[in-house]
Amino acid sequence: xxxxxxxxxxxxxxxxxxxxxxxxxxxxxxxxxxxxxxxxxxxxxxxxxxxxxxxxxxxxxxxxxxxxxxxxxxxxxxxxxxxxxxxxxxxxxxxxxxxxxxxxxxxxxxxxxxxxxxxxxxxxxxxxxxxxxxxxxxxxxxxxxxxxxxxxxxxxxxxxxxxxxxxxxxxxxxxxxxxxxxxxxxxxxxxxxxxxxxxxxxxxxxxxxxxxxxxxxxxxxxxxxxxxxxxxxxxxxxxxxxxxxxxxxxxxxxxxxxxxxxxxxxxxxxxxxxxxxxxxxxxxxxxxxxxxxxxxxxxxxxxxxxxxxxxxxxxxxxxxxxxxxxxxxxxxxxxxxxxxxxxxxxxxxxxxxxxxxxxxxxxxxxxxxxxxxxxxxxxxxxxxxxxxxxxxxxxxxxxxxxxxxxxxxxxxxxxxxxxxxxxxxxxxxxxxxxxxxxxxxxxxxxxxxxxxxxxxxxxxxxxxxxxxxxxxxxxxxxxxxxxxxxxxxxxxxxxxxxx
Amino acid sequence: xxxxxxxxxxxxxxxxxxxxxxxxxxxxxxxxxxxxxxxxxxxxxxxxxxxxxxxxxxxxxxxxxxxxxxxxxxxxxxxxxxxxxxxxxxxxxxxxxxxxxxxxxxxxxxxxxxxxxxxxxxxxxxxxxxxxxxxxxxxxxxxxxxxxxxxxxxxxxxxxxxxxxxxxxxxxxxxxxxxxxxxxxxxxxxxxxxxxxxxxxxxxxxxxxxxxxxxxxxxxxxxxxxxxxxxxxxxxxxxxxxxxxxxxxxxxxxxxxxxxxxxxxxxxxxxxxxxxxxxxxxxxxxxxxxxxxxxxxxxxxxxxxxxxxxxxxxxxxxxxxxxxxxxxxxxxx
Numbered sequence: 001x002x003x004x005x006x007x008x009x010x011x012x013x014x015x016x017x018x019x020x021x022x023x024x025x026x027x028x029x030x031x032x033x034x035x036x037x038x039x040x041x042x043x044x045x046x047x048x049x050x051x052x053x054x055x056x057x058x059x060x061x062x063x064x065x066x067x068x069x070x071x072x073x074x075x076x077x078x079x080x081x082x083x084x085x086x087x088x089x090x091x092x093x094x095x096x097x098x099x100x101x102x103x104x105x106x107x108x109x110x111x112x113x114x115x116x117x118x119x120x121x122x123x124x125x126x127x128x129x130x131x132x133x134x135x136x137x138x139x140x141x142x143x144x145x146x147x148x149x150x151x152x153x154x155x156x157x158x159x160x161x162x163x164x165x166x167x168x169x170x171x172x173x174x175x176x177x178x179x180x181x182x183x184x185x186x187x188x189x190x191x192x193x194x195x196x197x198x199x200x201x202x203x204x205x206x207x208x209x210x211x212x213x214x215x216x217x218x219x220x221x222x223x224x225x226x227x228x229x230x231x232x233x234x235x236x237x238x239x240x241x242x243x244x245x246x247x248x249x250x251x252x253x254x255x256x257x258x259x260x261x262x263x264x265x266x267x268x269x270x271x272x273x274x275x276x277x278x279x280x281x282x283x284x285x286x287x288x289x290x291x292x293x294x295x296x297x298x299x300x301x302x303x304x305x306x307x308x309x310x311x312x313x314x315x316x317x318x319x320x321x322x323x324x325x326x327x328x329x330x331x332x333x334x335x336x337x338x339x340x341x342x343x344x345x346x347x348x349x350x351x352x353x354x355x356x357x358x359x360x361x362x363x364x365x366x367x368x369x370x371x372x373x374x375x376x377x378x379x380x381x382x383x384x385x386x387x388x389x390x391x392x393x394x395x396x397x398x399x400x401x402x403x404x405x406x407x408x409x410x411x412x413x414x415x416x417x418x419x420x421x422x423x424x425x426x427x428x429x430x431x432x433x434x435x436x437x438x439x440x441x442x443x444x445x446x447x448x449x450x451x452x453x454x455x456x457x458x459x460x461x462x463x464x465x466x467x468x469x470x471x472x473x474x475x476x477x478x479x480x481x482x483x484x485x486x487x488x489x490x491x492x493x494x495x496x497x498x499x
Numbered sequence: 500x501x502x503x504x505x506x507x508x509x510x511x512x513x514x515x516x517x518x519x520x521x522x523x524x525x526x527x528x529x530x531x532x533x534x535x536x537x538x539x540x541x542x543x544x545x546x547x548x549x550x551x552x553x554x555x556x557x558x559x560x561x562x563x564x565x566x567x568x569x570x571x572x573x574x575x576x577x578x579x580x581x582x583x584x585x586x587x588x589x590x591x592x593x594x595x596x597x598x599x600x601x602x603x604x605x606x607x608x609x610x611x612x613x614x615x616x617x618x619x620x621x622x623x624x625x626x627x628x629x630x631x632x633x634x635x636x637x638x639x640x641x642x643x644x645x646x647x648x649x650x651x652x653x654x655x656x657x658x659x660x661x662x663x664x665x666x667x668x669x670x671x672x673x674x675x676x677x678x679x680x681x682x683x684x685x686x687x688x689x690x691x692x693x694x695x696x697x698x699x700x701x702x703x704x705x706x707x708x709x710x711x712x713x714x715x716x717x718x719x720x721x722x723x724x725x726x727x728x729x730x731x732x733x734x735x736x737x738x739x740x741x742x743x744x745x746x747x748x749x750x751x752x753x754x755x756x757x758x759x760x761x762x763x764x765x766x767x768x769x770x771x772x773x774x775x776x777x778x779x780x781x782x783x784x785x786x787x788x789x790x791x792x793x794x795x796x797x798x799x800x801x802x803x804x805x806x807x808x809x810x811x812x813x814x815x816x817x818x819x820x821x822x823x824x825x826x827x828x829x830x831x832x
Contacts, residue, residue, distance in 0.1 A: 079716065094714050096707035098774035099700075107704065108715050110697060118700045 008067070009034050009167055009198050010055060010086075015064035017050050017222075024050040026222040027064075032167060037189060037199040037212050039230065042219035043242050043435055048202055051219070052169055055200075056088045057081030069166070083112075085166030091175070093156040097145035102127035104144055105158045112163070130158035133195075134188045150181040157188065167198040174208045178292065179494070186212045207235045220244055243435040253449065254469070254486070259283050262453040263335075263422050265304070268313030268324075273299035274477035277313065281422065281453040286444060288464040288485070289457045291474030292497060298340065300474070301426045301457040305337035306330040317421060336415035338408075340427035340457075347399050353410055354395040357381035360414040384413040388443060405429075405436025412443065423447065426457045441467050461490050473497060512768030515816060516783040523790055527797045533669060534797050541673040547789045548744070549574075549753075551682045551782065552737040553760045554767075555689050556730035558781040561764055562693075563726045564706040564773025565623035568757050569612060572634040573731050574738030575753040577604040580642055581739055582748040585651045594653040594743070601739035602732050608634060609731015610724070617723035631754075638750055647748040654743040678740050685733060690778055692729075702726060706773030762809060763788040766816045787812065 010032040017025040025047045032038050042048040053059040054066065057076040066073050068084045095104050106123035127140050136154055144155060153173065160168050174182050189199055189212045201209045210216070216233045218226040218241040226233075226241040259282040268277040274296035281287050291297040302308040304315065309325030316322065323329040330337075347356055358365075358381040365377040382395055388409045390402075399410055408428065415423060428444065429437040444467050448454055458464055464471050464485075471488060473481035473496045481496045527534040553570055560567040581601035585592045608630070615626040657677070664674035693699035701722045705712045712719055742748045765771070766787060767780030791808050795801075800808065 078714075082716070090714070094708070094711035096704050096711055096774070098707035099703060103700065107700070110700075111716055116696055116698070118695055118697050 008032065009036075009069055011065075011067040011070075012051075012055070012061075013065045013067075015051070015054060015061045015066070017047075017054065017059065018062045024222050025054075025061075025219075028219070028222075028224050030217060030224070032198045032200060034166070034198055035193045035196040036214045037193055037201065037209075039201045039203070039209060039213045039216045039233075040219070041203065041216060041238055041242055046219040046242070047222040048219050050222075052088065052171070052200070052202060055081065055167075056086055056169065082108075082163065085164055086169070087160035087163060087165040087167070088169045089153070089156045089160060089171065089173070091172045093152050095144050095152055095155060095159075097143070099144060100140065101138055101142050101144060101147070101155055102140035104155050105130055105140075105162050108159060108163045126162050127158065130162040133161055134158065134191055136184075136188070149176045150178075150184070153177070153185070154188075161192075161197075165197060167200065168192070169200045169202065171202045173201060174203065182208050207238075210234075218242055253445065259285065263315065263317050266314045266316075268300075268303060268310050268315070270299060270303060270308065270310045272477075273308070274303070274474070276478055279472060279479070281455065283421075283451045283453055284448050285470070286448045286454045286456060286468045286485075288468035288471035289455060289474060290459055290461070290464055290471060290493070290497065292459065295474040296477040297457050297459075297474050298426065301337070301340075301424055301455075304330075304424055304455065305335055307337070331418075334419070334421040336418060336420035336423045338411050338415060338423070338425045338428065340430060347407060347411055349400040350398050352396045353385065353390070353399055353402070354378055354381045356399050356410050357384055357413045357417055360418045380417060381413070384417045385410070388413050388416070389439065403436070405432040405440070408432055408436070408440060409443075412440075416447070420452060422453045422455065424455045424457070427460075428456060428458065429460065429463060437463070461493050464493070465490060511780075512766070512816065512820065513777065513780045513783055515819075516766055516768075516780070516787055519812070519816075520783065520787055520790065523787075523794075523798070527794060530799060531797050533671075534794070536669065536671065536673075537667055538671040538673045539794070541675055543786070543789055543793060544679060545674075545676060545744075546793055547785055548676075548678050548682050549737045549741045550756065550760055550763065550789060551785045552685050552733055552740070553756070554763045554781050554785045555685055555778065556733035556737075557757075557760050558764045558767070558769050558776045558778070559689065559693075559702065559726055560623070560730055561761075561769040561771065562706045562774065562776040563702045563723060564709060565616065565723070565726070566761070566771065567612065567623065567627045567727070567730055568761070569608075569627040569631040569634060570730055570734040570760075571753045571755070571757045572631045572638075573605050573608045574734040574741065575750060576608060576634045576638045576642070576738075577601040577735035578738030578742040578753075579638060579647075579748050579750045580604050581735075582647055582650055582654070582742060583642060585654075586647070586649075590651050592651055592653060594651075594657040597651060597654060598736065598739050602735040605735020605738065606728050606732040609728045609734070612731065613724040613727035616727060617720045631757075635754055642750070644750055646750070648746065650742065650746060650748060654739075655746060658743045658746060676744065678744055681736065681740060685736070686778060686782070693778070698722065698725060703774060706775070708774075759788055759792075759809070762813050766813060 008031040010030070012028065012030040015025050015028045015030070016023065028051065030051065040048050040051065050059065054061050057078045057080055060076065066076055068081070068086065073080065102124045105127035109126055110118065110123060124140060131138050131140065134157065138151060138154060144152060147155070157168065173185065177185065186209070192199065201213065203209065210230050210233060213230040216226070216228060216230050216238070217224060218238065220242060261280050262283040263281040265277055265279050269275040277300060279287070289297055289300065299308050303310045306325050306327040306329060313324065314321055315324055317333045317335065320333065322333040322335070358377045361377060361380060362372065365373045367373060385395060390406050390409045390413065399407055402410065429440050432440065441463065444454055456464065456467060465488060468485040470485055471483045471493065472479050473483070483493060483496065524535065553574065556570055557567060578601055581597055581604060584600055585597045612627055612630055615621045616623050660677040662675045662677060662679065666672050693702065701712070701717045704717055705719055705722055709719065738753065741753060763784035764776065764781050767777070767784030769776030769780065788809060791812070792805060795805055795808060
């Protein structure tokens with residue numbers, strides 16, 4: 001091998017991984033030094049999760065050499081990898097919600113000690129030591145289920161440290177955190193690096209972690225396409241490397257001057273969630289509603305589609321009142337709602353793609369006798385899938401076989417096939433990779449051009465700026481600010497959110 | 500541990516159940532001053548032994564994230580088979596040996612559940628529904644369907660052994676049989692396993708998150724297998740105590756009791772999703788169920804209302820915390 005650094009903690013050379021004819025990784029070299037933070041970037045399917053699986057011993061490389069701490073491992077399994085100090089913090093943190101903080105942190109150390117008895121005082125000591133090491137305040141006797149997300153992440157980090165981690169791999173570490181919490185996390189990462197612990201970030205949203213990283217490695221279609229010091233990358237260049245093309249985010253085209261009022265919301269209120277909500281939506285307008293977690297934005301989104309019953313207020317579409325708190329009536333008024341959590345609320349995961357789209361149109365394809373015209377139904381669904389560029393090997397394949405971006409498109413296709421007047425999108429690009437995100441934004445802009453009124457509920461500020469004509473800011477259940485999309489900037493919006 | 504003053508203490512199921520028990524006792528004493536006596540206590544304790552041992556086992560299964568409905572079939576199978584074996588080969592067999600046979604048969608039947616659940620990974624409810632039927636059918640078809648009232652004398656001797664007995668000043672008779680010690684032993688042993696061993700903590704961990712437990716390297720299969728064997732052994736013990744105290748091996752008894760037992764465990768705060776459950780809660784739940792089954796008449800509620808009362812207690816006891824959690828979640832959005 002060319003320049004094998006004697007100091008590298010992880011040293012992968014020429015790693016190739018093939019699964020039944022598909023090449024997931026193709027001759028990738030990858031090194032991580034002690035105390036170094038590396039960003040591993042790539043879209044879904046780029047091979048970054050496969051690379052992590054090889055380092056953590058879950059998968060074996062088809063070809064290539066794996067060295068951890070200077071030792072060549074021809075056979076690697078999760079135990080060997082963990083013993084060498086490689087710890088993976090999954091996106092769900094893999095914690096036990098029913099156990100206390102100290103037990104969660106100390107569980108693996110007690111397991112590897114091969115003791116039969118559980119040593120409570122030892123466990124508490126181990127946990128407290130790990131917490132003190134990163135200098136945070138955590139009540140070790142609290143149950144993990146009672147902790148906020150950011151603290152759960154800290155528990156996961158402490159557990160890795162208690163298990164003598166030399167390398168911590170963090171999968172999407174910032175998605176669930178607020179800006180302040182991300183800052184706190186970065187401080188902890190700096191501390192760990194000083195102690196010689198290496199970190200690999202695996203993420204779609206890398207801009208946030210760039211400042212504490214030394215190196216960036218970008219994978220695309222199983223190949224390493226870029227590697228360099230973190231200072232040489234920014235959001236745009238990262239996106240370009242990840243997608244292989246420039247994805248310029250266009251601003252929305254202006255609403256037609258004489259656009260009619262499409263939807264109007266008056267005095268909508270729900271005790272404990274939101275109050276005094278008033279706004280109008282023009283036809284062809286994209287309206288953003290944002291706010292921090294707990295600001296009431298999600299409840300409001302659901303209330304607009306009747307999934308949450310408001311206490312008072314009225315909603316009209318085209319001048320006709322829509323009964324509140326009734327999703328069937330909302331659907332008849334041609335309001336569409338694409339939920340944030342498409343996995344549990346929006347899609348029938350084990351059903352085929354085409355059925356997921358077609359379900360929205362069953363009544364339109366039912367004959368007078370009550371039988372379904374399957375051919376017409378399938379043909380229509382297929383047309384929508386094509387229009388939204390859903391990449392699927394087979395429209396009869398189950399939805400769960402698709403990537404996040406394509407799943408979101410299926411959810412959109414279902415509603416679009418019903419030709420809605422108002423489309424409410426809750427977090428339209430949560431868990432979707434950069435390229436698909438831009439495509440979804442294109443779709444949203446196109447819909448607006450056709451005269452559909454779109455409401456986007458999101459906390460992704462660049463997304464709102466790229467798609468919305470107007471942005472409403474919510475705090476404590478009230479609309480506190482309104483910004484015009486054309487002139488707003490990210491800083492302005494962030495300030496309005498936090499104030 | 501939560502202190503008496505923390506908010507946590509007042510919202511726990513244990514507190515709720517204890518409150519209901521105290522309330523019941525107060526009302527019962529007001530309507531019949533004789534209720535509050537050593538006699539009532541000894542009656543209720545004796546009625547708690549079998550259901551208590553079974554409930555401890557059922558709690559363990561719920562904590563591990565499963566559910567077992569076959570333990571009553573295991574209990575009656577082990578009891579009847581042990582009695583038949585003792586009568587056939589050595590009618591003078593001492594009771595510890597008869598008990599050991601019953602416990603071993605119970606453990607072996609539990610191992611069959613464990614095999615299907617831990618090794619083949621089948622759903623626990625389906626497996627135990629199946630084995631409930633199979634064990635019972637096997638017992639009635641191949642072992643016997645006759646009631647045996649001529650039990651080995653040692654079993655009768657066991658049931659006669661008392662820790663204390665006497666007559667109260669009011670003239671009513673009371674006794675605390677040695678079988679109570681068996682319940683106590685089961686409680687201590689289970690407490691030790693759950694709180695002092697890695698095995699016990701692993702049972703909680705698996706119930707909390709199976710996937711996380713696997714990722715952490717906990718031996719999930721071995722832990723689950725242990726749970727079902729242990730529950731089987733406890734069922735064997737409960738069965739033979741039931742037979743001895745009742746002085747009859749009745750192959751038709753016990754089965755049908757499983758829902759009352761699971762009700763007691765759930766009332767005590769164990770959740771069907773796994774990971775939650777305490778011995779204190781389980782025993783309180785058992786106490787409540789036993790009181791309702793035995794003393795409802797004292798407060799003037801006809802015994803025909805028993806199952807309605809138990810049902811309402813379950814609905815309220817588990818419904819109130821669940822509804823509160825749902826409200827809290829709705830507000831958080």
